[in-house]
Amino acid sequence: MIACLRLFSAFCLAALLAACASSPSSSLGELPRTPDASIEQLLEQATSAKTPEKAALLRLSAADMAFQQNNPGRSAQILAQVPMDSLKPAAQVFASTLTAELAMTRNQPKAALTALQHPSLQNLAELPPEQQIRTSTVHARAYEADGQIMAAARERVAMAPLLTGEAVAPNHEAIWTLIAAVPAEQLQATGNPTLDGWISLVQAIKSAGTLEQQQAAIDTWRSQNPAHPAAVNLPTPLVKLKELASQPLNKIALLLPQEGPLANVAKALREGFMAAHYQAEQAGQKPPVIEFYDTSRLTSIDDFYSKAQAAGVQLVIGPLEKPLVKQLSARAQLPITTLALNYSETEQGPPQLFQFGLAAEDEAREVSRRARADGLHRAAAMVPKGEWGNRVFNAFRQDWEAHGGTIIGVEHVDKPVALAQQIADLFKLRQSEGRAKSLQSTVGTEVAAQPSRSRDIEFIFLAVTPQQAQQIKPTLNFQYAGDVPVYATSHVFSASGDINQYKDMTGVMFCETPWLLDTSNPLRNQVAAQWPQANGSLGRLFAMGADAYGLAPRLGQLKALPDTRIDGLSGSLGMSPSQRIERQMPWAQFVSGQVQRLPDTPR
Incomplete structure (x- = not known):
């Protein structure tokens, strides 16, 4: 009976090892396969395997099984026991791919990309299609998560011919989504005919304004590229655009x-x-x-x-x-x-x-975008005390830190009498004065020392009323911080036309609606002729009303093409994934009481 059991165990082991191997081995070696066995059985067989290669293949199978069972922790633990240098190239590709997949579960795209730089990946094209697809998929995901959008698209285009059945459509849609998200000015030919076909389709649609023009652009592109995958199967968002064009808004x-x-x-x-x-x-x-x-x-x-x-x-x-x-x-x-x-x-x-609304949070993110484009990294903030100030500051902080910026400090403005102390605290002026007094005490004579501010702060984010800004800017000058750039939301500008109100704010930069900055706009002038208050702060609401009309027939277009922007009178309008209209705004600066337009921030 015991002899029979041993014979049966030997048979099972042989079957397991056979299941772990790919079809006939080559100079690249075998790929591990997940056999009909448990993780524990695989690990047990690995301990008694006759060769290090067989043991490594069994452990790779066990690590992969743990990953497929949604247990990345155990998968990583088992994978760590597999020495890469004991593997042949095919198994090294498998291990590198699994390492990258595990890194992506931890939201570490850079680690995933590092894993996929292993020299064995040069042999990927010689491996079975299933392995090529698996490796290319995680490579594309890692590129996308790392912000390398065109590299992700190139990876997906390259693996598209390998896909069959239900796997084709999701990859097709992913290619479109990736390339459509790239700003038009960054799209350039690559030398890859299929990828360049996708790029030219996106360019054609982005250069067309109305739904009708976009529909014509799609038809023209398809006639010029009849065999392209996107012409054969139009991406879903473009199918929706065709439907929208056939349903006029009445x-x-x-x-x-x-x-x-x-x-x-x-x-x-x-x-x-x-x-x-x-x-x-x-x-x-x-x-x-x-x-x-x-x-x-x-x-x-x-x-x-x-x-x-x-x-x-x-x-x-x-x-x-x-x-x-x-x-x-x-x-x-x-x-x-x-x-x-x-x-x-x-x-x-x-x-x-x-x-859609005139959200102060949009303006806070606009300040973050502008300061980042100007090459700044370290910010301080001054916002009103209370719920509104907290909300605006949080929007700024989230966007600023998400892009690698640092917040040095924040002061919540309340009473004017406290401003001097708040600014002194922000710039650590009292520490400077303390050092001067300490030095004077040490040398025993009076020391001529001018307080110096902390140089950590590169700019100030300001979201306050015109009255508060009128007090803050002179106080910054008085507290030796007059040279620190100030980036403000539109709330500092009342559009009252009173030059004297802004003389103390020279140098303050602020974002504002095109309606209030472009005094030559025909619609603005037409409205202001009937309602003079449209020239003042209420003009922002007139602009929002006009933009609501412009958005009406294009909501489906913005949803279908996420990177589409509409140049409106309240800002450049785009749509977030949660279907909120978000604004990017032009910039101006106070100079001797006058408002001067600044060059636009690169998109």
Whole structure:
């Protein structure tokens, strides 16, 4: 009986070893295969394997099995017991690939890319297609996570011919998503015909403005590249663009309050919206019909949608009130596509809900972008005390630190009398004065020493009112920090036209809407002729209303093509994955009370 058991065990071991090997071995050696055995059985057989190579293959199979069972910790532990130098090239490719996959589970793309630089990877093309696909897939994922978008696209294009069945479409869509996310000015020919075909398709669509122009660009490209994979199977976002082009927008519901605390805000939005509508009419376009609904008399949001549906409304613009936007964002579905004119607290809402507003957080991120483009790395911040200041600072901090920047300190502005001390604390001036006094005490005579500020701070992020900014900038000068660049949000600019108000803020740079910086814009001048307040701070709301009209027919386009931007009057508009419209803004600077436009930040 015992002899029979031993014979059976020997048979099992032989079967396991056979299962661990690829078909006929070559000079590259064997690839491990995951056999019909448990991790424990594989490890046990590895301890008694006759050769180091067989033991290593069994451990590689065990490590891979742990990885496939979603146990990366144990997989890494087993893999660490496999000496790479004992493996032949094929197994080294396998081990390097698994190492990269494990690194990606830890969100370490650079470690994954390092693993995939192993010399054995030069032999990848000689290995079975399954291994080539697996290695190329993790390579593409690592490139993408590391920000090397075109390298990721090139990897996916290279492995596309190896794919069959259900694996083809996801890779096809991933190639499109990658290349479409690259700014147009960074797209250049590579010498790879298939990759260059993808690039020329993206360029053709990005250079076209309207849906109709993009549709024509797609048709032209397909006729010029009939055999290209993207021509044979159009990427899903482009199929959606074709559908959008065939469904013109004929009726919009404008949902705003006519009474209550937000009535004046709503009026400015409405006038800007309608001004853009009339301008489209004058240009010979066939704009949609606009129907007005008053949220100040709204009793039920469901009743509104029922009436709007019955009236043939295809798009709702509004509401403005935050509680209503919050209510809509909590729903799983909406009966009509809706562009809310405010933001909810939650990131994700129903697929039919888009959100647009003059978010201070956008401006905080804009400051981060500008300072980063100017080559700065270390920031301090001054924001108002309270919830708004915390929110704006957090938006700045998250974007700044996500791109490698450092926050040296933050002061929350409240009472003007405390400003001098706050700025002194920020720049460590008191430490400088203390050193001077200590030196004076040591030498026993009076020391002529001017306080010196800390040089750690390269610029100040400022998000305060014009009145606060008028106090802060002179105090910085007084506290030996007048040479520190100040990057501010638009809140420092009241657009009052009062030169004296800004004389003390010379040098302060701030982002602002194109509406208030481009005084030659025809629509702005047309609106301001009827409503002079559009020249002041309310102009931002007129601009937002006009941009809401411009966004109306292009929401689907922004969703389908994530890198698309629309040059609006409130900023350059794009869409986040959570369907929020985000603004990038131009810049200006105060000089002797005047506002001077600065060159735009590179996108």
